[in-house]
Amino acid sequence: MNSFFARKYVIQGIFISVAILIIARLFYLQIIDDSYLLSANNNVLRKVIVYPARGVILDRNGEVLVQNEPVYDLIVTPREAKDIDTLLLCNLINIDTVGFRKRMDKARAQSPYRASIFEKQLSSRTYAKLQEHLYKFRGFYVQNRTVRSYPDSMAAQFLGYILEVNDRDIERSKGFYKAGDYIGASGVESSYEELLRGNRGVKNLMVDALNRPKGIFSEGKYDTLAVSGDGLVSSLDKDLQILAERLMKNKIGSVVAIEPSSGEILSFVSSPSYDPNLMVGRERGNNYMKLLNDPHKPMFDRPIQASYPPGSVFKVVAALTAQQAGVIDQHSTFMCPGYYSYGGGRARMRCTHVHGTTSLVHSIEGSCNTYYGHVYARMIDSRGMSGPKAYDLWREGIMKFGIGQKLGIDLPGEKPGLIPTSDFYTKRYGSTKWRSGYNISLSIGQGEMGITPLQMANIMAIVANRGFYYRPHLIKGIGEKKIVKEEFTEKIYAGVDTKYYESVIEGMSRVVNQPGGTGYSVRINGIEMCGKTGTVQNPHGENHAVFFAFAPRENPKIAIAVFVENAGYGGTWAGPIASMLVEKHLKDTITIPKYIQDRIFNANLLPAVKVAAPKAKDAAKVAANTTAGLPKSRIPSTLRINADFSPRVNEDNARVNPLIEFNSQVYE
Known part of the structure; x- marks a missing residue:
C-alpha cells in the first residue's frame, strides 16, 4: 500500500515537472526570445510601400522634358541580418567592407527591429545582379522607386531637382512625408511639389524567411493603390530652349523670352x-558639392x-x-x-x-x-x-x-x-x-x-x-x-x-x-x-x-x-x-x-577664375619663374605684380553729385 502511494507521488511529480518545463519553454519562446516571432511574421506578411511616379513634365508641344526611370533601394532589418556573405554583397552593390559596416551601424542606431535603407538608388543593372543572390542575404530586401530623368539635359534652373526629405520637411508636411521620401528642392519640382508627388500606396506581401515572395496577402484585400502625380505642360519651347542654351554656352548671363499675349515663358x-x-x-x-x-x-x-x-x-x-x-x-x-x-x-x-x-x-x-x-x-x-x-x-x-x-x-x-x-x-x-x-x-x-x-x-x-x-x-x-x-x-x-x-x-x-x-x-x-x-x-x-x-x-x-x-x-x-x-x-x-x-x-566670354595671390615674399620669384622669356604683352595679368587692378574708366566718366561719382555712359 505504501509503495502504491509512493509511485503515485512519483508519477505526479513527473507530470508536474514536465508541465513546468513546458510552461517555462513557452514563456521563454513567447516572452523572452523574439526570434521565432520575427521569423513567423516574416514568413507571413511584409508591408511594402508603393511609391508613386512623379508627374511627367512636357514642353508646350508635348515633348518630354522630365520623365521617370526605375531605381531600387536596398532595405535591411538589422536584427534579421545574420550569416551574411559580406564580401559578395559588397561586390554586387559596389561598396567596400568599411562602407558595409558603416551602413549596418547606422541601421542599428535607427532601430535593430525596423527596416531602414541600406543603400539608395541602385540602378537596374546593379539590381539585376543582386536579385540572383538576394535570397542569400537574410534580412535584406529591395524597395522599388523612381527617380527623375532628363532626356535632353537642359533647363536645369527651370526644372529643378528633388532631394530626400529632412526633419524639417517631415514636420512641415504634418506627417505626409516619411524618412526616405523625396521632395522637390528647386525649380518647378519645388513650386509644384504637391501636384507632382502623388500619393503612396501599400502592398501586403507574403514572403518566407529568405525574403522570397510567396504571393499577395488576402488577394490584395488590404492593399492601397499608389496614385501618380499630376503631369505638367510647361510653356517652354524645347527647340528654342536648346538653341538658347547653345548660344549662351561659355557665357555668363540670361535669356528670357515671353509670349506677350499670354505671359507664357518660351x-x-x-x-x-x-x-x-x-x-x-x-x-x-558629390556632384552637388562640385557645382x-x-x-x-x-x-x-x-x-x-x-x-x-x-x-x-x-x-x-x-x-x-x-x-x-x-x-x-x-x-x-x-x-x-x-x-x-x-x-x-x-x-x-x-x-x-x-x-x-x-x-x-x-x-x-x-x-x-x-x-x-x-x-x-x-x-x-x-x-x-x-x-x-x-x-x-x-x-x-x-x-x-x-x-x-x-x-x-x-x-x-x-x-x-x-x-x-x-x-x-x-x-x-x-x-x-x-x-x-x-x-x-x-x-x-x-x-x-x-x-x-x-x-x-x-x-x-x-x-x-x-x-x-x-x-x-x-x-x-x-x-x-x-x-x-x-x-x-x-x-x-x-x-x-x-x-x-x-x-x-x-x-x-x-x-x-x-x-x-x-x-x-x-x-x-x-x-x-x-x-x-x-x-x-x-x-x-x-x-x-x-x-x-x-x-x-x-x-x-x-x-x-x-x-x-x-x-x-x-x-x-x-x-x-x-x-x-x-x-x-x-x-x-x-x-x-x-x-x-x-x-x-x-565665343568663350567666361571671366578668368581669380586665384589667390602669392605671398609677397614669394611673388617676385613666382613671376620670374613663370614669365621667363615671355614678352611683356604675353605675361598673364594675374602675375603682373605691380598691376593696377582698380576699375577701368574712360573719358565719359562724370561726377553726378558732390558725393557720388559714376560712369554714366551707356554705349550703343
Whole structure:
C-alpha cells in the first residue's frame, strides 16, 4: 500500500515537472526570445510601400522634358541580418567592407527591429545582379522607386531637382512625408511639389524567411493603390530652349523670352548651367558639392535672382511714364550738346553722341542720355512739390511696370530687384531738400537701380501689348484637363495709356530696321523687330551686353531680353543672340550671316577664375619663374605684380553729385 502511494507521488511529480518545463519553454519562446516571432511574421506578411511616379513634365508641344526611370533601394532589418556573405554583397552593390559596416551601424542606431535603407538608388543593372543572390542575404530586401530623368539635359534652373526629405520637411508636411521620401528642392519640382508627388500606396506581401515572395496577402484585400502625380505642360519651347542654351554656352548671363499675349515663358536660360542628370543617382552628393563650389555659380538662377542696372531699356519706361504724367509728349524736344548739365552747370552727365535737337522718337533711336536727364528733371523738379514727394510719385509709376517688385513667376527664390525709396536718399544726404541732380543716374537706368532679366523681358511684353502684361509663368497646363492657374490669366495694367506707346515703338523699330541704327546688323528679313541695344556699365570689369526686343511689331508673338555679362557692346553680342532666337521662333530658320553665328556659338566670354595671390615674399620669384622669356604683352595679368587692378574708366566718366561719382555712359 505504501509503495502504491509512493509511485503515485512519483508519477505526479513527473507530470508536474514536465508541465513546468513546458510552461517555462513557452514563456521563454513567447516572452523572452523574439526570434521565432520575427521569423513567423516574416514568413507571413511584409508591408511594402508603393511609391508613386512623379508627374511627367512636357514642353508646350508635348515633348518630354522630365520623365521617370526605375531605381531600387536596398532595405535591411538589422536584427534579421545574420550569416551574411559580406564580401559578395559588397561586390554586387559596389561598396567596400568599411562602407558595409558603416551602413549596418547606422541601421542599428535607427532601430535593430525596423527596416531602414541600406543603400539608395541602385540602378537596374546593379539590381539585376543582386536579385540572383538576394535570397542569400537574410534580412535584406529591395524597395522599388523612381527617380527623375532628363532626356535632353537642359533647363536645369527651370526644372529643378528633388532631394530626400529632412526633419524639417517631415514636420512641415504634418506627417505626409516619411524618412526616405523625396521632395522637390528647386525649380518647378519645388513650386509644384504637391501636384507632382502623388500619393503612396501599400502592398501586403507574403514572403518566407529568405525574403522570397510567396504571393499577395488576402488577394490584395488590404492593399492601397499608389496614385501618380499630376503631369505638367510647361510653356517652354524645347527647340528654342536648346538653341538658347547653345548660344549662351561659355557665357555668363540670361535669356528670357515671353509670349506677350499670354505671359507664357518660351525660353528661360541661366548661364552657365549644368546637366540636371547630375542631381540624380548615387553620385548626386558629390556632384552637388562640385557645382556649389564652381566659381561661375551654375546653380545661381540668374533670370530671377540676378539684379543689374537696366541701362537703355529703362529709357523706354521713362518715356512712357513721363508722357502719362504730362511732363512731355511725343513732340517734346531737348537740345543735346553731347552731355546733360545740372547742378547750376557745375556737373555733367555724358551722352553717347552730340544729337542736337532731339525728339522723343529720336531719343529712343539714338539712346540719348541728355534727353532723359531733362525728362527726369521735369519729373522731380517741375511738378510743384518737394523732391522726395515727386520722387515717390515717379517711383510709383515706374513700379507699375513690374520693376522693384516680384512678378510672381511660378518658381521659388524670385528677387524683386531694387528702386530705392525717397527715404534712402534723404538719409544719404541728411536732408529732404535734394533734387534730380542728386540721383540723375536713375534717369538712364544706372546708379542704385537694379532689375532682373525676367523683369527686362516683361517690360518688352508690356510695350508689345501697348500697356499691359500677364504674370510670367512656366507652367501652362496642370493634369489631364490642362488647368491654368487663375493668377496667370489676370491682365495687369502698367498705368500708361495705349496712345503713348506708338512713338516709343517707332523709335525701337528704327533701332533695328533703320540703316545706321545700333541694332541694324541683327534685323530679320520679313519681320519688323522692335528692339533696344544697350551696354551697361560695370564698375567691376568689362561692360555687360544687353538687347531687348519684341516681334513682330503688329500682333507680337515674342518678347525677349538677353543679358551677357562682361561681353562689351550689346549690338555685338546680345543682339545677335536675340535675333537668332526670334527668327527661330517665328520662322523656324536662322538667316543671320554665318560668320556672326559662328562668332556667337564659338565665343568663350567666361571671366578668368581669380586665384589667390602669392605671398609677397614669394611673388617676385613666382613671376620670374613663370614669365621667363615671355614678352611683356604675353605675361598673364594675374602675375603682373605691380598691376593696377582698380576699375577701368574712360573719358565719359562724370561726377553726378558732390558725393557720388559714376560712369554714366551707356554705349550703343
